[in-house]
Amino acid sequence: MPVFLNARDAGFEEAFQTLLSAKREDSPDVDATVAQIIADVRARGDAAVIDLTQKFDRLSLTPATLRISEDDINAAAAQVPQQEHAALALAADRIRAYHARQRPTDAEWVDETGATLGWRWTPVAAAGLYVPGGLASYPSSVLMNAIPAKVAGVPRLAMVVPTPDGVLNPLVLVAAKLAGVDEIYRIGGAQAIAALAYGTETIAPVDKITGPGNAFVAAAKRRVFGKVGIDMIAGPSEILVIADADNDPDWIALDLLSQAEHDESAQSILITTDASFGQAVAKAVEKRLETMQRRVIAGPSWRDFGAVITVPDLETATALSDRIAPEHLELCVADPDGLGAQITHAGAIFLGQWTPEAIGDYVGGPNHVLPTARSARFSSGLSVLDFVKRTTLARMTPEALRAIGPAAETLATSESLEAHGLSVTARLRKLNDG
Amino acid sequence: MPVFLNARDAGFEEAFQTLLSAKREDSPDVDATVAQIIADVRARGDAAVIDLTQKFDRLSLTPATLRISEDDINAAAAQVPQQEHAALALAADRIRAYHARQRPTDAEWVDETGATLGWRWTPVAAAGLYVPGGLASYPSSVLMNAIPAKVAGVPRLAMVVPTPDGVLNPLVLVAAKLAGVDEIYRIGGAQAIAALAYGTETIAPVDKITGPGNAFVAAAKRRVFGKVGIDMIAGPSEILVIADADNDPDWIALDLLSQAEHDESAQSILITTDASFGQAVAKAVEKRLETMQRRVIAGPSWRDFGAVITVPDLETATALSDRIAPEHLELCVADPDGLGAQITHAGAIFLGQWTPEAIGDYVGGPNHVLPTARSARFSSGLSVLDFVKRTTLARMTPEALRAIGPAAETLATSESLEAHGLSVTARLRKLNDG
Structure with missing residues (x-):
């Protein structure tokens, strides 16, 4: 059984912390x-x-x-x-x-x-x-x-x-x-x-x-x-779906399962403003699992690491989402753009119910190599930037050196880096001797 | 004594390889x-x-x-x-x-x-x-x-x-x-x-x-x-100066020493088109070392890891520079911009004789945290990009899903990821059923 949580419940914070810190993978020491x-x-x-x-x-x-x-x-x-x-x-x-x-x-x-x-x-x-x-x-x-x-x-x-x-x-x-x-x-x-x-x-x-x-x-x-x-060392895949009650439970179930089927260590989480919608999605997941080809993978993933969280409002949903910093985030709500603008930490956001995460895996255009295990807090998906590097350029004129060289001399002296300072001093002397 | 090499000499390639692969630091295993x-x-x-x-x-x-x-x-x-x-x-x-x-x-x-x-x-x-x-x-x-x-x-x-x-x-x-x-x-x-x-x-x-x-x-x-x-784990600092004979040997000596004074493992290399200019710089280094405050650091750095390389032309200089992929590169030549445009791998380039590297350490503007140990081949200096991360965004319309969804279904099937495909199929069915 996945975990069912309600943000209004007394023990919620502790249970959410447990969910966040769950170790989903034991890498052998090779x-x-x-x-x-x-x-x-x-x-x-x-x-x-x-x-x-x-x-x-x-x-x-x-x-x-x-x-x-x-x-x-x-x-x-x-x-x-x-x-x-x-x-x-x-x-x-x-x-x-x-x-x-x-x-x-x-x-x-x-x-x-x-x-x-x-x-x-x-x-x-x-x-x-x-x-x-x-x-x-x-x-x-x-x-x-x-x-x-x-x-x-x-x-x-x-x-x-x-x-x-x-x-x-x-x-x-x-x-x-x-x-x-x-x-x-x-x-x-x-x-x-x-x-x-x-x-x-x-x-x-x-x-x-x-x-x-x-x-x-x-x-x-x-x-x-x-x-x-x-590139980054990727961990098991994750999806977080934030959905209101105005969704087809079967669609959301399939979106959750499309992560779960990757790996027994994958994690699929639903956050919803409607507890009974959450129950309907969980039921739809079980129904789909009955006939799924990869149910021996998706089943354990959903039961061991899946979660359905009911929240009082979408503000609570975005706050929890930023704490999760999900690799994939689906926003199946009335105003996905508005909600998306409030998200700070996520690898990729899929906006609206017509954008299943699987589109992003194949044909959407954005990269599907994304930060896992909460690393979206500090890193990004694969991009062109991973294959380029930047060389910085600086060219002083004599006037520029006259303007800023003395400050460099002062700082070099205070850092006891004499040659640094002298390399500026020698040039300034030439300028002043003219 | 630093190494003196001439690119025209028979044993040059081997000697240059030795210089490139010199291990300058033994980190204790802590x-x-x-x-x-x-x-x-x-x-x-x-x-x-x-x-x-x-x-x-x-x-x-x-x-x-x-x-x-x-x-x-x-x-x-x-x-x-x-x-x-x-x-x-x-x-x-x-x-x-x-x-x-x-x-x-x-x-x-x-x-x-x-x-x-x-x-x-x-x-x-x-x-x-x-x-x-x-x-x-x-x-x-x-x-x-x-x-x-x-x-x-x-x-x-x-x-x-x-x-x-x-x-x-x-x-x-x-x-x-x-x-x-x-x-x-x-x-x-x-x-x-x-x-x-x-x-x-x-x-x-x-x-x-x-x-x-x-x-x-x-x-x-x-x-x-x-x-x-x-950020990157930095190694000992390096400078490469490419200089023609139209420079003051003492300025170049000070630029080389401003790396050498950082650390006994630092490396300073001069590539020049004029062998006698190279000798003059080496002489100027020795002279400055006599009185330098940090000569107990700069001396061993220069003698153990320093090098003066004579090349027949500036094209050879840029080719060698790209193999070194220096952290800092000074171009003290008549047309520094033209030469700089031919460089592919360097952390920072300092253009022209009025731009000593020390300016970049303090007041130039570019960052002085730069890739060492040849890692300028694949990485960049510290920048604003190190403190931000990117979230990709995608929003399909029903029409967009109709256009590209079938390709996603095909690829999901060929990768045996059934739920991925079904998450698209379920939505397309709804569209087709009207």
């Missing part, structure tokens, strides 16, 4: 194993990657077959039905159009002293994209990771995807092709992360690695962080 | 100690922080004296000479003006299907700023960390600064006041990071922590990452 794998790949390169792929994926590779050939990609693409190809293409177009607006702009200006100041954005030279194998090998995630990189202008995008026993999802290859991925390697796990970060004879190193993965992949990303950039 | 400290602060709150401050800083505190009072701050400010106060105020104004231009803009548009898409930026609710005690307690760093947070609109900014034996730099308090810091606590080390991340009875938790620190602070930041956001 750090020692991962450290060994990374050291092995750094020492032996391709040979280590090939041995580890034999061991973990039961697949025999050579340096020549590490990379998936253009022919293999085209052969896979030919198997994909036209309807799926078209759906992926539509998704790619919409994601590209959305992210194209995120390109940051350069700036340059002259200030009142005559100094020219500004900054310039440039893409990383090479990015690596991790794509899980097996059940969680989602072509939509390929689009969501690869397209922002290509929109950012990353010239080289290398993808890794494990193919246990040689099995590969052809849709993943089609998605990679649509997104403009430049190289694809049939490797996975910590060994693939190590190969991307440090390079091997066959795989050139990259500067930034993104994409989801299991505990080994997450531990490897943490370990190579600093040598390369990484 | 992770186990830090884990204990964090656990202690989580378990015992203020009492743990007070005990640890007694132990490490030899300072007796109570919950009431953890925070530095307004009176103490004002008393400290009264001690600071007017010249230093004015210099800090000028720096604060210029840093604020530069960072004000970094505020990102919200977006909202209606696409061709009638869907409304966009995003909104909001500040983190609370940020914590770590300021080291002792020798590296720099008021300029307080400005560089605190001002971007305040420009971002962070409503609560809490600062921690250890005061070993009770000693505190009054300029640090003046800088905090000028920057708009809301709370200051006289604590440091891993215990201060734990208090900021998890909160105690006296210190409310924050959402993001920035600022430099020693190995304990760095390890603590790594450990609390995920619970809160952190």
Whole structure:
């Protein structure tokens, strides 16, 4: 049974705190194993990657077959039905159009002293994209990771995807092709992360690695962080739906279940102003669970971590929502824009009853890689900004240096950084000696 | 002796690789100690922080004296000479003006299907700023960390600064006041990071922590990452100067020394098109080292990690610079803007001989918290963006859902995520049933 709470009840605050702090995932500690794998790949390169792929994926590779050939990609693409190809293409177009607006702009200006100041954005030279194998090998995630990189202008995008026993999802290859991925390697796990970060004879190193993965992949990303950039380490997915009574309980039930079906550790929460509507949604969830394909996943998720919270008004709902800082927030209320404007912490907001969260997973345009586990308090979903970096620019004129140099000398002296001060003093002396 | 290299020499590539991969810092492994400290602060709150401050800083505190009072701050400010106060105020104004231009803009548009898409930026609710005690307690760093947070609109900014034996730099308090810091606590080390991340009875938790620190602070930041956001873990500082022969060797020597004096592990590199100019700079460095206050730091830095590289032309210089991806890059050449435009990876560029790097440390306007250890390949200096996060927005109309919903259904089916598909199907059915 999910938790049923009412914000008016005496014990509510304590129960809500318990809900907020529930630990939904126990990651196995694989750090020692991962450290060994990374050291092995750094020492032996391709040979280590090939041995580890034999061991973990039961697949025999050579340096020549590490990379998936253009022919293999085209052969896979030919198997994909036209309807799926078209759906992926539509998704790619919409994601590209959305992210194209995120390109940051350069700036340059002259200030009142005559100094020219500004900054310039440039893409990383090479990015690596991790794509899980097996059940969680989602072509939509390929689009969501690869397209922002290509929109950012990353010239080289290398993808890794494990193919246990040689099995590969052809849709993943089609998605990679649509997104403009430049190289694809049939490797996975910590060994693939190590190969991307440090390079091997066959795989050139990259500067930034993104994409989801299991505990080994997450531990490897943490370990190579600093040598390369990484995206956030994602936790299990979450949805919060705020809904008034003027909704179809079955729609809301399906929205809650579309998170629950991802993972037994996923969390789906409904906040409603109407207790009996909450009961109706819970009933609809149970009914849908009876026949759902993934009920062995969605059922435990809903029963262990699901919650239905009744609140006296929508102001209470937004206050609770900001404390949850949900990854996905659906606002199924009469004035979703008005309510949305009051939300401060959320990864993505889906406004109104015609915007199920699943639209955002595939074809809405915004990214579906979003901050989990309350990290929307301080971080954002994946974007073009993850694949660019900024160089700041400053150019003094003699006049500008005369205006602000003495303050730099004073501060350098007070920080006991003599050479800092002298580097200004020497120039000012020349100006004054004229 | 620094390394002297010539890009025309046979062994150059190997020698340059050695320079690139030189390990300049051995961080002690303090992770186990830090884990204990964090656990202690989580378990015992203020009492743990007070005990640890007694132990490490030899300072007796109570919950009431953890925070530095307004009176103490004002008393400290009264001690600071007017010249230093004015210099800090000028720096604060210029840093604020530069960072004000970094505020990102919200977006909202209606696409061709009638869907409304966009995003909104909001500040983190609370940020914590770590300021080291002792020798590296720099008021300029307080400005560089605190001002971007305040420009971002962070409503609560809490600062921690250890005061070993009770000693505190009054300029640090003046800088905090000028920057708009809301709370200051006289604590440091891993215990201060734990208090900021998890909160105690006296210190409310924050959402993001920035600022430099020693190995304990760095390890603590790594450990609390995920619970809160952190900035980059900075390594020792670096400067690369590209200079032609038309420069005063002494100016360039001072610029190189202004990095070297920070830390024995700092690195200063000169790339020049004129070998004899390179020799003249090296000679000027040695001369300045004879009398420099911090020669016991700057000397070893220059001799162990310094380098003078002669190149045949400026194109070679920019190519080498991009491989170094320097934290600070000075371009002392005839056309610095033209050369700067060819640089892809650098934290900050200082254009022309009137722009010593020290200007950027204090009063230029751009941030002096910059990516070290070649991480300018994938990351940027501190900015307003570090204190805000983006919420994506999507609102479908019935017509928009009709246009793109079927593609979402197709992709959900191909990913075996049934509830995702059904959440769209249920709504489309209603539309089609009228």
